[in-house]
Amino acid sequence: MLVLAALLLALRGPLADAAAEAWRQYDACAGERCGYDQAAILRYKDYYNYATLALNALPLLVAAWAGAALTGRELESGTALLSWTQAASPARWLAVRLAVPAVAVSAGTALLFWLHHLAWDAGHGRIHTAKPWSDRWTFHANGPSTLALALAGLAAGTLAGLLLRRTLPALLLGTAVAAGIRGLAEIALPHLWPAVTRLSTMDQGFVGSGLTVDQGLVTRTGARVPVPACDSVDGCRSAYAGFTGHWNTYHPLSHYWPLQLTTSALVLAVAGLLVLGCFLALRRLTGPATTAGGAATGGTTA
Incomplete structure (x- = not known):
């Protein structure tokens, strides 16, 4: 996140300024043969694409981490069961596992999409090869829909870990579900607001x-x-x-924010259903009742 934030700040400042100056030099040629800083244009284009793709991949990385490390590994190794028999009830254990990463993911993703929007705005109208707002990768990287997708990825990975209870399968399933949510959001996006x-x-x-x-x-x-x-x-x-x-x-x-907000609301609704699925899967795993010490009294913990 630190590297990506630094790159976005560079795209907002010196990289955008250098590319804009190169395009100004190119436009001043008026058809004549003259020199301009082509490397600055290509450098801005490449780094912008890298940053945009990285931000779009963030929800998949969150889902992979949640499935592998957040729940899958702890259930596979028995660490979660040990925690349930000591201080925390299964429901509280899961609530903490969801809430703390959700706050961190929300804060980090919000900062990154805000910086990306600033970087895009710095090139808009100044750099001829800058991506339009309607480019799908740029659209999501520029707004809160990426945050919603990241939270859905967190819920998807957590649910995969609870269902499979193994690290690698949960990583793969969580990533696949997060990718499926992104695909469905792409299909629904143009139809969420009157065109x-x-x-x-x-x-x-x-x-x-x-x-x-x-x-x-x-x-x-x-x-x-x-x-x-x-x-x-x-x-x-x-x-x-x-x-x-x-x-x-x-x-x-003018439809940018209506599309962003409706897409985010749809994805957050899916994330809410996945969170509900997490608690239902935990209930099936541990049983409906717990002892005063927090250990499950019914169901299976294997």
Whole structure:
């Protein structure tokens, strides 16, 4: 986290400034052959991609750690059972196992996505190759949806450890579930807020930019159909004949926060269900009742 935070601060400051100056030099060439700092542009692009991918991978790392170290290893080694027979009840043990990492993950992830948003904003409008807000990797790295995904990963890994009670299988299952949650969030994202549809003529092409939901062509009767497939100039000219315009359904920049908040709420709801699953799995593992010392009196602890 410290390395990633330092990289994001560099992207916010000197790396963005150097790349922006290089693009200013390039634009000043006006078609003439002249020099500009191409290395600064490529360096900013590479480091931005590394930081963005790392932040998107964070929920998977949290899930892997939670499954392997937080619950799976302790149940496999018997450390959890020893804790239950001494001071902490199973429910309290699990609550602490979830609450303390959740606070740390929330604080760290919130700092990182805020720094990433600052780094992206430093290049927006100044660096021609900067990623748009609608780029899926940038979208999540820039906002609280990454925090929600990290908390869902924590719950998924914890549940995997409770179900499998072995380190490596819990690591793999927790990571797979976290990846599945991310995939479902990607599918649901464009449909969580009403999109905007704009019509245009055939000469204008598609009008409107942002997060595309769907596009197509308009027939003479006003019907909207998908873009026909074609693989040559003559084939496309024939396929496009008879259409009167384009239609484009998309989310503009003004939909950024509604999409972030609705996606985060959906993922947090899934995380809540996984947490409930953790306590149900623990109850099945230890039994419904505990002694005054905290040891299970029913069920199995093997």
